[in-house]
Amino acid sequence: MTPDVGLALLHDVGNDAGFSVEPTQAGLARVTSHGFTRTARIRAAAVPPNPARVGRELSEVGEAEALLYVVPRLTASLRQVALADARLIVAAVDEGRVVVDRHEWNDGEIEPPPRVPRGRKPWGRLAVARALLRTSRPRSQAELAAESGITQQAVAAAVRTLAPLGVTRAARGWTAGDPGLLWDSFLTEYPGPGGLRRRWVAAADLVSQVSRAREAGRRAGVETLVSGDVAADEQAPLRRPLTAVLYSLTDLDLSARSVPVVGDDDWTVSVVVPEDPTVFAIARAWQPGADRASVTDPVMTAWEISRSRGAERDEAVAELKRRVLLERQGG
Incomplete structure (x- = not known):
């Protein structure tokens, strides 16, 4: 996988989507979207990076910078981070998909993705995710609230939000149908403990x-x-x-x-x-x-x-x- 194919894809999509990506020097590109310009570090890989690597490399990127991954495909965890953080740009060349400035597009077809809501940090929801990872045994909202240290109302909101990650309600309570995806999602989305x-x-x-x-x-x-x-x-x-x-x-x-x-x-x-x-x-x-x-x-x-x-x-x-x-x- 070389940077050139990813830059070419971004150039083609950007003509229709209203953003531009221009290489400036080896390993760097200038990305302009909605009037804001970032300097992007280019990372080309034959295999999409795992959540730990994405989190580590993104932590080294400043607010006026970006990290541009050129990869074969857009994984669920990579998509989730890119849709939440404008500093992450992805060109999935085998699929013809790109994510720029928290928007996802297909080559030749514009698809506005769901926006990640801003506001309070999702500590309660991510605590429920960790509680669901603890055991495969289905648990009620009351049990999950006791484990997570939050209210039952907060648990109800959390499990609804976690549904796309495989969290489902069984006869005896809530469970994680895809624990691996839930794990990856936590590592990429957790904002840190603060304090x-x-x-x-x-x-x-x-x-x-x-x-x-x-x-x-x-x-x-x-x-x-x-x-x-x-x-x-x-x-x-x-x-x-x-x-x-x-x-x-x-x-x-x-x-x-x-x-x-x-x-x-x-x-x-x-x-x-x-x-x-x-x-x-x-x-x-x-x-x-x-x-x-x-x-x-x-x-x-x-x-x-x-x-x-x-x-x-x-x-x-x-x-x-x-x-x-x-x-x-x-x-």
């Missing part, structure tokens, strides 16, 4: 750093959840943990043994005080036999892993997905 994220670095080994951070939480009388590499090492061990994420109900001061870090590099422990109100409720639902949840649910862990550093991120996310989809069949 506060503070990064720290220390010389001690990572296990000791996590233990001290959790002890700081216990002294403060607040609940904490381990996530990221360290949680993945417990839920689906594959690679050596390099960093740890600790979700906490309040901020923790680790300055006695650690140094605060500004930026995304060289930190070892990140403390997150989430604005997302569902994080702790879903974690408890995934660990029903414990007095208190100790790690984030594996879907949230996968989201953190997809944005971590180091090798084998995609493989670690894939292993978490494989285990969740396998274990959920046990009910």
Whole structure:
């Protein structure tokens, strides 16, 4: 797959659709739509990128930039992100389909797609998605509300919105008919937990750093959840943990043994005080036999892993997905 075929498709469709894509230099193109111009980084691939890669590469793109994928076909997860985020442009050359500025077109036929609604972050809906991924057992709206930490009314709205992703109502409740698609959708759509994220670095080994951070939480009388590499090492061990994420109900001061870090590099422990109100409720639902949840649910862990550093991120996310989809069949 070469960039030229994708650029040619975009040029042909753009003549009718009202946008333009012009190559400027190797690996870059200028995209103009509705009077707004972005500089797009071109990525040509023989296989469409998975959600983890899309999320990671899109996180490196600024508001005035774009990421242009030239791929054979438009996957459901790639379409969903492109229709939600104007920074993602897709040219699916085998299908003659493109997505530009949150609109999808066929070559020679204009098809306005559904707009993704703006407004509040979809934390409740995505919590219901994670609850449905936990087990294949159908559950009522009341059960899903208890697991997700939201109201039954919010669950009712969530399952309606999740219906295109295979969420259906059976005789005994709601279930996920296509859990793999639901997993991919979460990784691409989750906006992050919001709130506060503070990064720290220390010389001690990572296990000791996590233990001290959790002890700081216990002294403060607040609940904490381990996530990221360290949680993945417990839920689906594959690679050596390099960093740890600790979700906490309040901020923790680790300055006695650690140094605060500004930026995304060289930190070892990140403390997150989430604005997302569902994080702790879903974690408890995934660990029903414990007095208190100790790690984030594996879907949230996968989201953190997809944005971590180091090798084998995609493989670690894939292993978490494989285990969740396998274990959920046990009910």
